[in-house]
Amino acid sequence: MSKIPILAEEDEPRAIDTHAHQPTAEFLEDAGGEMMQDAARKFGTDIHTWDYEAMVEEYHEVGIGRTVMLGWDAETNTGNPPVPNDYVAEVRDDYPDFFVAFGSVDPLKDDCIEEAERCVNDLDLSGFKFQQIAQGFDPSDPEHDELWSTIEDLGVPVVFHGGNSTLGAGSPGGRGLKIKYGNPMLIDDVAAEHPDLQILIAHPAFPWEKQQLAICQQKGNVYMDLSGWLPKYIDEQVLHYAGTVLQDKVMFGTDYPMIRPEKWLDQFAEYTDFGEDVQRKILWENAESFLGL
Numbered sequence: 001m002s003k004i005p006i007l008a009e010e011d012e013p014r015a016i017d018t019h020a021h022q023p024t025a026e027f028l029e030d031a032g033g034e035m036m037q038d039a040a041r042k043f044g045t046d047i048h049t050w051d052y053e054a055m056v057e058e059y060h061e062v063g064i065g066r067t068v069m070l071g072w073d074a075e076t077n078t079g080n081p082p083v084p085n086d087y088v089a090e091v092r093d094d095y096p097d098f099f100v101a102f103g104s105v106d107p108l109k110d111d112c113i114e115e116a117e118r119c120v121n122d123l124d125l126s127g128f129k130f131q132q133i134a135q136g137f138d139p140s141d142p143e144h145d146e147l148w149s150t151i152e153d154l155g156v157p158v159v160f161h162g163g164n165s166t167l168g169a170g171s172p173g174g175r176g177l178k179i180k181y182g183n184p185m186l187i188d189d190v191a192a193e194h195p196d197l198q199i200l201i202a203h204p205a206f207p208w209e210k211q212q213l214a215i216c217q218q219k220g221n222v223y224m225d226l227s228g229w230l231p232k233y234i235d236e237q238v239l240h241y242a243g244t245v246l247q248d249k250v251m252f253g254t255d256y257p258m259i260r261p262e263k264w265l266d267q268f269a270e271y272t273d274f275g276e277d278v279q280r281k282i283l284w285e286n287a288e289s290f291l292g293l
């Protein structure tokens with residue numbers, strides 16, 4: 001039973017998780033590799049895998065009706081295989097009412113433009129996810145401009161990673177990953193030059209939350225989600241903005257399977273005091289309009 005009354009009031013599970021990965025070996029073991037083991041230690045979780053049947057049931061039980069499942073391709077920078085876009089599309093096709101599927105292209109690969117077009121035109125994927133730290137690229141670098149123009153023309157949204165990453169955390173050299181690429185100011189450039197590109201900055205962008213809030217305020221095409229952080233640990237100013245000036249731009253997300261939906265929602269009930277109108281916006285209304293559902 002949800003501690004958030006508006007979730008229990010709906011006839012059908014209504015909330016939307018804007019940020020989830022696969023609870024399977026494709027993400028946790030193959031694409032994740034050693035840097036994922038580091039992250040799991042950081043989150044205090046054991047890496048074990050389970051299937052989509054169990055995942056969907058877990059979500060439905062707490063009032064979540066849809067989830068954005070993200071692809072992953074950081075092959076050039078990490079050497080790990082991608083979570084293939086075809087696989088993400090297949091999972092979506094198995095649960096078409098539940099999953100909204102976002103693909104991933106590796107901006108350092110020569111065929112990234114063609115792959116982006118194939119994702120939308122052939123696989124019917126609904127958007128793209130970039131993890132600049134794992135993928136090792138600066139989104140504001142002009143060499144990536146054609147990719148942003150292509151996605152802008154395709155008319156689908158993008159999720160960029162925001163802030164530090166737990167991937168590689170605690171390892172010597174952080175396994176070579178550079179956190180500067182998670183600075184949201186690099187995304188501000190992309191947003192300015194591509195006003196029709198709808199951008200969601202995933203996670204409170206620690207330690208650059210203030211920059212992130214400024215960008216979301218100033219750029220009509222930039223949004224953010226609260227994934228990757230349990231509400232107990234989210235910066236107070238972020239929560240204040242989420243309930244006031246940015247209440248039409250902030251969305252719920254977990255970062256499944258590292259953070260589980262029941263725990264996130266319980267803390268959302270415990271550590272925030274938003275009115276029901278703001279709760280509805282954060283938990284599903286803003287995502288419905290951003291995703292065009």
Ligand SMILES: [Zn+2]
Pocket residue numbers: 019021255
């Ligand atoms: Zn994530």
